[in-house]
Every structure is written in C-alpha cells, then in structure tokens.
Amino acid sequence: xxxxxxxxxxxxxxxxxxxxxxxxxxxxxxxxxxxxxxxxxxxxxxxxxxxxxxxxxxxxxxxxxxxxxxxxxxxxxxxxxxxxxxxxxxxxxxxxxxxxxxxxxxxxxxxxxxxxxxxxxxxxxxxxxxxxxxxxxxxxxxxxxxxxxxxxxxxxxxxxxxxxxxxxxxxxxxxxxxxxxxxxxxxxxxxxxxxxxxxxxxxxxxxxxxxxxxxxxxxxxxxxxxxxxxxxxxxxxxxxxxxxxxxxxxxxxxxxxxxxxxxxxxxxxxxxxxxxxxxxxx
Numbered sequence: 001x002x003x004x005x006x007x008x009x010x011x012x013x014x015x016x017x018x019x020x021x022x023x024x025x026x027x028x029x030x031x032x033x034x035x036x037x038x039x040x041x042x043x044x045x046x047x048x049x050x051x052x053x054x055x056x057x058x059x060x061x062x063x064x065x066x067x068x069x070x071x072x073x074x075x076x077x078x079x080x081x082x083x084x085x086x087x088x089x090x091x092x093x094x095x096x097x098x099x100x101x102x103x104x105x106x107x108x109x110x111x112x113x114x115x116x117x118x119x120x121x122x123x124x125x126x127x128x129x130x131x132x133x134x135x136x137x138x139x140x141x142x143x144x145x146x147x148x149x150x151x152x153x154x155x156x157x158x159x160x161x162x163x164x165x166x167x168x169x170x171x172x173x174x175x176x177x178x179x180x181x182x183x184x185x186x187x188x189x190x191x192x193x194x195x196x197x198x199x200x201x202x203x204x205x206x207x208x209x210x211x212x213x214x215x216x217x218x219x220x221x222x223x224x225x226x227x228x229x230x231x232x233x234x235x236x237x238x239x240x241x242x243x244x245x246x247x248x249x250x251x252x253x254x255x256x257x258x259x260x261x262x263x264x265x266x267x268x269x270x271x272x273x274x275x276x277x278x279x280x281x282x
Contacts, residue, residue, distance in 0.1 A: 004020035004028075005020070006018060006019045006020065007107070007111055009103070009107050010103070011032065011101050011103030011104040011107060012100070012101040012102055012103045012104065013032065013100075013101050013104070013149060013150065014032045014033035014150060015032065015033055016030065016031070016032050016037075016103070016104055016107055017030070017031045017032075018030055018107070018111055018112070019031070021039075021041075024041050024043075024044075024047075025043065026041065026042040026043045027039065027040065027041035027042070027043075027044075027047070027049075028040055028042075028079070028111070028112060029049075030078060030079045030108075030112075032104070032150070033150060033151075035148075035150070035151050035274075036050070037078045037079065037148075038050075038078035038079030038080075038081045039053075039079070039081060040079045040080070040081050040084065040112050042112065045084035045085055045087070045088040046085055046088050046089060048081065048085060050081075051208075051219070051241065051242075051243050051245070052179050052219040052221060053081055053082060053085075054241060055206050055221045055238055055241075055245055056082060056144065056146075056177055056179065056221060057082070057085055058234055058237035058238055059175070059177055059206075059221070059223060059229070059234055060082075060085070060086065060089070060090075060142065060177075061089070061237070062229070062230045062233045062234055062237070063141070063142065063175055063229075064090075064141075066089075067089070067090060067091065068090060069090050069091065069092035069093040069094070070086065070090055070093050070141040070142055071093065071094045071095075071139065071140050071141045071142075072086055072093060072094075072095045072096075072140065072141065072142045072143075072144065073095075073096050073098070073132075073135065073139075073140040073142070073143045073144070073169065074095065074096065074097040074098065074144050074146070075098050075128035075131075075132065075143070075144065075145045075146070075147050075157070076098070076099060076128065076144075076145065076146040076147035076148070077097045077098065077099030077104075077105065077108070077123060078099070078104070078108075078146070079108050079112050080097060080108060080112070080114065080121070080123070082144060082146070083095050083097050083121045084114070084121075087119035087120065087121060091119065092120065093119075093120055094120045095120055095121045095122070096122050096124060096140075097121060097122070097123045097124065098124045098126050098127075098128050098131045098132075099123065099124070099125060099126075100125070100126065100127050100128065100147075101125075102125045105123060105125055109123075128145070128147050128157060129156045129157055129162060129165070132162075132165050132166065132169060133165055135169045136169070137168055137169065138168075138169075138170070138171045138172070139169055139171075140169050140170055140171065140174055141170075141171055141173070141174050141175070142170075142174060142175050142176075142177065143166050143169060143170055143174065143175075143176050143177070144177045144178075145157065145166070145176070145177070145178040145179070146178070146179040149270070151181075151273060151274050152270040152271045152272070152273060153180055153181075153188075153270060153271035154270055155268040155269050155270045156265070156268065158188070158191070158192060158195070158263065158268045158269065158270065158271065159195060159262075159263050159264060159265045159267075159268040160194075160195040160198045160199075160262035160263060160264065161264070161265050162195070162265075162268075163176075163195040163196050163198060163199045163200075163224075163262075164198065164199045166199070166224075167199035167200060167224075172226060172227075173225075173226070173227060174225065174226075175223065175224070175225045175229060176196070176200065176222075176223070176224040176225065177221065177222070177223055178192070178221070178222040179219060179220075179221055180192060180219070180220050180221075180222060180271055181217065181218065181219050181220065181271055181272075181274060182217070182220060182271060182272060183211070183214065183216065183217035183218070183272070183275075184214030185214070186214075186256075187260075188269070188271050188272055189205075189220055190256065190257050190258060190260035191260050191261070191262070191263050192222060193205065193222065193253070193256070193257045193260065194257055194260040194261055194262045194263075195262045195263060196222060196224040197257070197262070198262050199224070200224035200225055200226060201225075201226055201227075202223075202224065202225045202226065202227060202228050202229060202249075203222070203223065203224050203249065203253055204222075204223040204224075204229060204231055204234070204247055204248065204249040204253065205220060205221070205222060205223070205247070205248040205249070205253055205256065206220065206221040206223070206234070206238060206245050206246070206247050206248075207219065207220040207221070207245055207246065207248075208243060208244070208245050208246070209244075209245075209246055212246060212248070217272075217274050217275055221245075231247050231249050234247050235247040
C-alpha cells in the first residue's frame with residue numbers, strides 16, 4: 001500500500017500543509033504558514049491530539065449527559081476536529097461550522113472528508129463575526145470560538161460587542177468556549193475576560209500552570225455562561241492529562257482580571273504574536 005505523502009497548497013490566508021502521522025494510519029496534522037492548526041484521525045475522531053482541543057473536549061463532555069445531542073456553533077473550522085468529536089460523542093447533534101478561508105475548506109473536503117452522510121455538520125465559508133451577527137437568537141447550546149488569522153485572534157472577535165453577540169445566539173443554559181493565546185502580563189487575556197463579564201455571570205479559565213505563572217506563551221481556554229459550569233469535573237479531567245492544566249474561577253479569576261476593562265470595537269486589537277518557535281512545526 002502506498003504511504004500517504006504531505007500535501008502543500010496555497011489557501012486564502014497562507015500556505016497550508018497536511019502531513020501524515022507515521023504512527024496513526026489515517027491521521028493528519030494541518031499547519032498554515034508553519035503554525036499547527038488541527039490534527040485529525042479519520043479512523044478515531046474522538047482522539048484529540050492537541051492539549052487545547054482536549055481541554056475543550058473535557059468541557060464539552062461535562063455540559064450534558066453522555067451521548068446527549070447538542071446544537072453547536074463553531075467559529076473557526078480548520079480540519080473540523082471538534083465537529084467530528086461532537087458528532088462521535090453526541091450523535092444527533094446539529095452543528096454549524098463557520099470558516100473564512102474557502103481554500104482551506106476545499107483542501108479539507110478533498111483530503112479529510114466528513115463521512116459520506118455528514119452527521120449533522122453544516123460548513124459555511126464566511127467571516128465569523130459577520131455570520132454570528134446574522135445567526136438567530138437562542139439558537140445554540142454551545143458556541144466554540146477557535147479563530148486565528150495566521151497566529152493571532154482577529155481584533156473584530158476581541159470586543160465586548162462581539163461577546164454580546166455570542167451571548168445573544170446562545171440559549172439561556174448555553175456555554176461559550178474560546179481558545180486564545182497570550183503571555184504575561186496577559187493584557188489581551190484579561191481584556192477578553194472583562195469583555196465576557198459584560199454578557200455572562202459565570203466565567204472560568206483553563207491553562208497550564210506554567211502559562212498562568214507567566215513562564216511562557218501558551219493557549220488558554222475561556223468558559224462563559226449564565227449558570228455555573230461543573231468546574232470540579234473539568235478540573236479533574238484536565239489534571240489527568242499528560243500536560244495538566246488548572247481551572248481558575250470565582251474570586252481567583254476575578255483577582256486575575258484585576259482592573260482590566262471591556263474593549264469597544266474601535267479599540268479592539270488582535271491577540272499578541274507568539275514568539276518565534278512557540279507553536280511552529282516544520
């Protein structure tokens with residue numbers, strides 16, 4: 001049998017590369033301009049290779065009874081890792097995926113296709129903020145934001161107005177999840193938490209201790225809702241990972257936010273550029 005070979009293609013926002021995993025027969029790593037974007041195992045969609053996707057998966061696993069379907073809106077698609085995970089773990093879920101890079105969507109559809117009968121996943125080529133603003137009120141149980149223009153979260157997804165749009169689309173018991181990246185002194189991360197606090201009563205932050213202590217640049221997962229999330233269950237799951245993470249909430253998180261203020265659309269900025277080598281692969 002022929003061994004799979006890497007695929008390199010110019011897409012709308014850079015150069016995408018699909019690289020086969022030599023240890024897993026039908027698993028692929030997607031990078032854009034050298035930055036890892038997604039990892040997908042076509043034979044085992046519940047396998048979450050990246051630590052940040054595993055943390056998002058842990059939260060998803062605690063939001064409802066096992067196997068209970070959810071309506072999920074994904075802002076940012078990549079190789080559709082989390083939509084595949086939700087479809088496998090919560091059959092019958094209805095999912096919308098919004099990805100601005102049409103070329104990337106075409107690449108993924110060609111080499112990493114969804115099952116012939118897509119399990120309730122609708123993919124939309126559109127800007128995340130523009131699509132969100134046209135989405136119906138109270139239409140999603142979960143909204144997952146994992147949008148990077150290159151290696152940065154775009155500014156128009158980093159304002160209090162954006163946070164309020166996300167809240168509008170979620171049902172009363174819904175949960176907002178976001179993957180961000182920052183480093184000490186955490187100006188961007190604190191501002192995003194302040195933005196979310198204008199729309200949601202309950203907040204949580206998931207990150208590795210080394211990142212929270214300011215030792216290095218890294219991913220952070222934000223959780224926002226109107227009702228308490230089971231942070232104890234999430235903390236148990238994240239603590240058992242190969243790279244354990246902490247879950248901050250309540251007074252500790254309010255202390256972390258400190259004097260940070262919400263950001264208007266006119267003043268919003270992208271997330272900071274990661275330092276050289278922070279996420280790069282080959």
